[in-house]
Amino acid sequence: MPPILFCCGSAPPNPGGTGVLLARLLRNLPPDSLVIAHQLRAVTESSTLDLPFPRFAFSFGSSIVWTDRAFRRFPYFAVPFVRRFLKRIIKITRPTQIHIHYPEGIFAVAGYQVCRQLGLPMTLSFDILWEETVPGVHKSLARHYEHHIVRYAFRRFAITEFARDYLEAKHNSTFELLPHTIDPTYLNDLSWRPLSNSPSVVHFAGSVYPRMNLDSLLRLIEASRLTRHSIRLDMCTHFRFEDRDVDISYRYLPQQELINAQRHADILFLPQAFTSDAPMMIRNNLPTKLMDYLVSGRPILIHSPSDSYLNYLARREGFALIVERPDPFELAVAIDKLLRDHNLQRQLVANAFRFAETRRSDRWANYFYDAITVADRNNRPEPIALAPWSMP
Numbered sequence: 001m002p003p004i005l006f007c008c009g010s011a012p013p014n015p016g017g018t019g020v021l022l023a024r025l026l027r028n029l030p031p032d033s034l035v036i037a038h039q040l041r042a043v044t045e046s047s048t049l050d051l052p053f054p055r056f057a058f059s060f061g062s063s064i065v066w067t068d069r070a071f072r073r074f075p076y077f078a079v080p081f082v083r084r085f086l087k088r089i090i091k092i093t094r095p096t097q098i099h100i101h102y103p104e105g106i107f108a109v110a111g112y113q114v115c116r117q118l119g120l121p122m123t124l125s126f127d128i129l130w131e132e133t134v135p136g137v138h139k140s141l142a143r144h145y146e147h148h149i150v151r152y153a154f155r156r157f158a159i160t161e162f163a164r165d166y167l168e169a170k171h172n173s174t175f176e177l178l179p180h181t182i183d184p185t186y187l188n189d190l191s192w193r194p195l196s197n198s199p200s201v202v203h204f205a206g207s208v209y210p211r212m213n214l215d216s217l218l219r220l221i222e223a224s225r226l227t228r229h230s231i232r233l234d235m236c237t238h239f240r241f242e243d244r245d246v247d248i249s250y251r252y253l254p255q256q257e258l259i260n261a262q263r264h265a266d267i268l269f270l271p272q273a274f275t276s277d278a279p280m281m282i283r284n285n286l287p288t289k290l291m292d293y294l295v296s297g298r299p300i301l302i303h304s305p306s307d308s309y310l311n312y313l314a315r316r317e318g319f320a321l322i323v324e325r326p327d328p329f330e331l332a333v334a335i336d337k338l339l340r341d342h343n344l345q346r347q348l349v350a351n352a353f354r355f356a357e358t359r360r361s362d363r364w365a366n367y368f369y370d371a372i373t374v375a376d377r378n379n380r381p382e383p384i385a386l387a388p389w390s391m392p
Contacts, residue, residue, distance in 0.1 A: 003035045004372060005095040006053075007086065007111040009071075009104020011038035013049035017288040018103060021127055023049040024181050024291075028365035035093045037086055039104065040067055049255075054093065058085045075106050075141050082110035090118070097121040099372055100149070103128050105141045112149045123372040124153035125178055129163060132280035147171055155371050162309040163284040178368055180286055181361035186259075186295040190356075192349040193297070194342050195266055199230035199247060202301075202335065203265035205258055206289045208239035211278045216271030216303045219328045221246050226332035229339050234265060262296040267338050272304035274326040283308055294319060294356040299338050299345040303331060319352035 010016055012023035026034065031052040040059035059067045060081070070078050086098075097120055100111045108130075115122040131142035150156060150171045157178035158164035164175040202224070208214055221243050224231040233248040235241075236258055240250060253261060262268055270290060272282050286309055293300050300320035304310045314320040321344070323334045338345065 001033075001373070002094055002096045003033060003054075005086070005089060005093065005098045005111075006034045006036045006101065007038075007098060007107045008036070008101040009039045009107050010041060011036050011055065012051050014041050018101075018127055019049055020288050021180055022101065023051060024183055024361045025178075025365050025368065026051055026053070028362045029369055033369065035089065035095060037089055037107070039071065039107070040064055056085070056089050058082055071104075071106055073137075075109075075138055078106045079109050079113070082106055083113050086110055086114045087118075090114070095120075097123070097372075099123045099125070100153075102126045102130055105130060105134065105138055105145070108149055109141060109145045112145065112152060115152065122153050123155040123157075124149060125157035125159075126163065126167065127159045128285055129166070129280055133278045155374075157368070157371075160284060160286050160309045160313075162312070166280075166284055176371065178364065179359060180288060180291050181364045182291050182295060182356050182359045184360045184362050187353075187356060187360065190295060190353045191297050192346050194345070195264070197232075197264075197266055199232040200266040200339050201232050201234050201264070202267045202269050203234040203236070203262055203298075204269045204271070205236035205262070205292070206287065208237055211273060211276045211281070213271040213273050215273050215275050215326070217241075219303065219326060219331055220269055220271065221248070222328035223331035223335060226329055227335050227339075229336060231335070234261065236261065259292060259296070262292060262298060265296075265298055267335060268293045268296060268298050268300045270300055270302045270304075270310070270320070272302075272308055272310055274305050279305075286310055286313065291356075291359065294352045294359075297349055299348045300352065301334060301338060317351055317355040319348055319355050321348065 008018065008022065010018040012019045034053045036053050036055045038055065038057055040057040042064055060070050098111050098115050100108050100122065102108050112122065114120070130146050131139060134142060150173050156173060156175045158167050158175045159179060161177060164177055167175050204217065208217060221233065221241060224233055224246055231247065233246065235248055235250050236253055238252055241248065270287060270293060276282050282305060302310060302314050302320045302322045304324060306324040311322055311324055314322055321334055321338055323331050
């Protein structure tokens with residue numbers, strides 16, 4: 001069977017959220033099933049995220065810096081260059097359809113236009129909302145193209161049930177769930193045990209952004225002063241906080257060492273912003289880091305707005321203690337409760353393991369591949385002519 005051209009801005013082994021999400025899902029597919037086209041980016045990790053598929057990286061002058069600047073500042077200028085890049089790949093690899101994985105509006109638009117020009121079937125997945133989460137000229141790109149791309153695709157996927165329902169209502173089109181998944185090898189040895197760290201370790205891993213989680217992490221620092229326990233904050237991030245009177249350790253670990261650190265923490269902290277310029281992103285998306293937390297065998301403490309999908313899922317599945325008001329004292333009470341109540345810890349961890357089994361990457365990969373390979377070859381779209389700088 002001919003390969004599918006998989007278009008995405010950030011592909012494994014890039015260690016960002018999209019790279020991790022795609023690595024876990026796609027590594028379960030046959031090596032000859034995909035050809036990946038992506039933006040040239042710096043890679044800091046490869047051993048756990050690399051994939052066996054042929055890869056083609058787009059760049060301006062082989063420069064990561066200039067490519068990133070052009071994509072951020074001049075997306076309309078970049079689209080026709082990426083379109084020609086995709087056509088060259090199609091000429092070499094002869095795929096019979098294209099799958100577009102957002103986020104990256106430039107690749108989404110260029111892939112869609114190539115499908116229109118060549119009469120190729122197209123499928124589409126979102127791991128974050130588009131128009132609702134991008135600023136400036138990128139929002140203009142989304143307004144011009146998002147609806148056309150969604151309506152053209154014959155199968156569409158969203159990362160959460162909230163995002164699925166929102167996109168279905170917005171575009172009057174059917175979406176299917178394609179969630180974050182977990183490598184099944186992490187499900188082989190799941191256990192909980194009480195710990196006796198002194199001071200007690202509250203762990204956070206991931207990037208820190210004002211629009212995503214910064215205000216909640218600052219409340220965690222304040223809460224650590226208010227608890228009845230001695231607390232050490234284990235921050236596995238490049239970000240540095242200004243507080244000097246709080247016990248904080250900073251480190252940035254490779255994946256396997258990070259998993260080990262999480263298994264030896266007393267509490268795993270998962271924050272989302274209460275004050276954000278992208279509230280739709282907070283409400284509809286899910287932090288990638290949750291998947292690692294679920295299989296750590298440690299209790300999870302979530303600090304997120306009450307209308308977020310993260311809170312909804314945690315309440316539905318019972319895998320975390322939730323603090324949904326921006327109150328450092330309430331957060332401190334929750335930390336104390338988790339540290340002293342081993343029965344609650346055991347219950348949360350058992351529920352986390354049970355939910356993790358429903359997100360096995362091998363099962364979701366089979367579902368995804370079956371879904372995107374059912375194009376009706378006798379009902380291919382009619383090719384149309386597009387000018388080099390054309391709109392839809």
